[in-house]
Amino acid sequence: MSYVEQGRYQVPRGPIGLMSRMYKHVLPETKQQLSNWKSKAEQIPDPExxxxxxxxxxxxxxHCVGGAVYAAANMSARQTLIPLIVAYQTISDYLDNLCDRSTSMNPDxxxxxxxxxxxxxxxxxxPVNYYELRREQEDDGYLTGLVTTCQSCVSRLPGYEAAMPYVQDLAGLYTDLQVYKHIKPELxxxxxxxxxxxxxxxxxxLRWNEFAAATGSTLGVFMLFLAASDQHLTDAGAASIHASYFPHVCSLHILLxxxxxxxxxxxxxDLNFCNYYKDADMMLDRIAYVVNRARADIADVPASSFHRMIIEGLLALYLSDPKVSEQQDVRAVxxxxxxxxxxxxxFxxxxxxxxRRLI
Structure with missing residues (x-):
């Protein structure tokens, strides 16, 4: 029996309950975590x-606000889950910026x-010196602080031993993607x-670009963090969660x-995986296909209504972005x-x- 079937915590049953938790607890606590990291970032000596x-x-x-929605599914663990999700997503976003606008083109x-x-x-x-192979070095412990915060948090998740191999699988794929997508454009x-x-x-x-998109998502990792907040999580339960999110839910996230x-x-x-479709119609058809596969993957998992909210929330979140109205083809899709x-x-x-007005 999985962690949700055993009822170890109460997953919100509908959108109103979910958003109530978001507004009352998750959003303000996420903003506070980000404020703390911003204060630390302001002290980084190296200007770049x-x-x-x-x-x-x-x-x-x-990105952090969206990821922290998983903490809304277990309010008793949110003081571990929110700092963990915010710190891990902040590492991801920070490194993405460093590599996108890199002063280096070295895959190592x-x-x-x-x-x-x-x-x-x-x-x-x-932790090691993660900047060893680049010119910029001095961050006053910013990146290491993010790493050790995550380590401290995962060590407090009672079911993390079962989840860890599946988290590592997704993180390993994510790392590979970030290396290959940031090397010299012609390669x-x-x-x-x-x-x-x-x-x-x-x-x-999936096509190659859709697989690559799936590896670029942190949602599967966050769902495994949530699952690991229950001490009764088993290897089979963690494997089921991994399979329900990777590849389709994860691919949908990054394609959007x-x-x-x-x-x-x-x-x-910058490389964009949506540019590998021959036209907007094909792009729409493939995204719609991934949406349907994602829905099917989560249909039979415990608390499937929560995961359905995640999928509908992804579509709403990205398709309501102000960038949509600025691009004719994207607006049509x-x-x-x-x-x-x-x-x-x-809703x-x-x-x-x-x-978006509150953050």
Whole structure:
């Protein structure tokens, strides 16, 4: 019997209950955590590292707010889950900024930076100098502080021993992706294709860009953190959660993220997985396919209504983003994806717009 079936904590049954917890507890506590990390980022001596750390918090706050929704499913553990999710997502966003606007194009540098994400989920790991292979060095312990915060939090999750191998699998894929997508532009696509060839048997129904998108999501990791907040989590339960989120829920998350970032990535010369569809119609068809597969994957898992809210919330969150209205093709795809939306998605869309005003 899984952690949810045993009723060890009360998952919100519907959108109103979920958003009530978000507004009352999760959102203010997430903002406080981000404020604490912002204060630490402001003390970073190196101007480049300081700039990217502050920019990642200012521009990607919604990533932490969205991830912290998993803490709303176990309010008694939120004082561990919220700091953990915020710290882990902040590492992800900070390193993404460092690599996107990097002063280095060295894949070994990118891999060493992302070793911090692997160390963060292993309480026994000893932090190292993650900046060793780049010019910028002095961050006054900012990245190491994020790592040790995660380590402290996961060590307090009573079911983490069962979850850890599955968290490590997802974090390892995420690290590989970040290395290959940030190397020299002329090498990226072939490196990603070669990497996909090693893993495509895991997701035979997905195209290479859709698999890559799945590896770029932190949602599966956050769901495993939530599951690990119950001491009765088993290996079979953790495996089931991993399978219910990877690849389709995770792929949907990042495809939507890339959908709205197409103009921004084009201007920045950044790789965008939505650019590998021949036209907007194919992109819409494939995203719709991934949506349907994601719904099917979570249909039979315990507390499936919570995971359905996650999927509808993802669609609402990204399709309500102000970037959508600025891009004609994206606006057209968004309208078609939102057509005949269930009331739940519309409810989350309105709440997403409101939360953006609060953060």
């Amino acid at each position: 590292l300081r700039s990217q750390a502050l920019a990642s918090i200012a521009e990607k706050t919604f 540098d990118f891999r060493l930076l992302h070793q911090s994400m692997l160390d963060a989920i292993n309480p026994a790991a000893k 990226r696509e072939q490196a990603l294709l070669d990497w996909w060839s090693l893993h495509k048997d895991r997701t035979p129904e 993220d890339y959908l709205i970032d197409q103009d921004e990535d084009r201007k920045g010369g 968004s309208r078609r994806l939102m057509k005949n939306s269930p009331l739940m998605r519309l 989350f869309l309105l709440n997403s717009r409101w939360i």
